[in-house]
Amino acid sequence: MLTVWEAIKTRRSIRKFAPDDVPDKMIEQILEAARLAPSGSNRQPWRFMVVKDQESRQALCRICAEQKFIEEAPVVIVCFGDPERYSRKEAQKRRQEFAESGVLETLSGRLADPEVRAAMELAPEPSPEQVRTPVIANTYIAIEHMVLMATALGLGTCWVGAGSREINRYFGVGDELVPVAVVPVGYPAGKYPSERPRVSMAEILVEPQIPAKVEKV
Numbered sequence: 206m207l208t209v210w211e212a213i214k215t216r217r218s219i220r221k222f223a224p225d226d227v228p229d230k231m232i233e234q235i236l237e238a239a240r241l242a243p244s245g246s247n248r249q250p251w252r253f254m255v256v257k258d259q260e261s262r263q264a265l266c267r268i269c270a271e272q273k274f275i276e277e278a279p280v281v282i283v284c285f286g287d288p289e290r291y292s293r294k295e296a297q298k299r300r301q302e303f304a305e306s307g308v309l310e311t312l313s314g315r316l317a318d319p320e321v322r323a324a325m326e327l328a329p330e331p332s333p334e335q336v337r338t339p340v341i342a343n344t345y346i347a348i349e350h351m352v353l354m355a356t357a358l359g360l361g362t363c364w365v366g367a368g369s370r371e372i373n374r375y376f377g378v379g380d381e382l383v384p385v386a387v388v389p390v391g392y393p394a395g396k397y398p399s400e401r402p403r404v405s406m407a408e409i410l411v412e413p414q415i416p417a418k419v420e421k422v
């Protein structure tokens with residue numbers, strides 16, 4: 206298996222797959238990598254559906270702009286966000302776990318302040334607008350864990366952003382789950398793509414502007 210750094214360097218969006226089956230053990234490992242991802246307040250707002258049958262892969266291909274490689278990959282992992290994980294009930298569970306697992310003692314600053322924590326417990330049920338971004342952002346983290354694990358196992362993947370509720374309808378999944386992405390998984394076919402272009406390091410770095418010190422008179 207590749208190291209994390211090797212997987213980061215090796216990963217490409219793969220858009221051509223061999224028809225060979227992917228061992229179930231590997232799919233389990235990919236899903237386990239997602240399960241272990243970090244999330245804000247440990248809410249883990251992600252759900253995954255493993256799709257293998259050809260008819261369903263064809264449907265996903267159709268729903269996701271007819272991108273052929275979705276149908277060609279032997280396995281497609283459909284990734285949903287679950288806003289329910291931000292409900293007061295779930296928040297209470299996570300807080301309980303924080304206390305029981307000793308995480309609470311490691312928190313710092315205002316997050317460790319008992320008064321602030323008590324106020325958090327009294328917070329009202331969050332609105333769908335409030336949880337929309339955290340649901341998607343945190344699910345993205347788990348998806349990238351999956352993608353890197355698949356690469357480490359010698360498999361190819363391609364992120365496909367997918368927000369259509371048609372996915373829910375086709376698979377009989379309740380509309381409470383938010384479709385986030387579809388990830389085809391399989392052995393890469395053809396020539397392995399070379400590194401894709403990226404903006405330079407200079408273009409992504411932001412220089413801190415240290416506030417000028419006021420001279421004491």
Ligand SMILES: Cc1cc2nc3c(=O)[nH]c(=O)nc-3n(C[C@H](O)[C@H](O)[C@H](O)COP(=O)(O)O)c2cc1C
Pocket residue numbers: 216217218219220272363364365366401
């Ligand atoms: C959120 C997200 C959505 C994407 N959706 C698609 C897609 O629908 N179809 C596709 O071919 N590639 C898709 N990509 C892949 C990007 O085009 C690709 O990551 C980028 O061009 C860099 O290439 P690389 O992944 O090979 O390094 C998506 C990537 C991300 C992160």
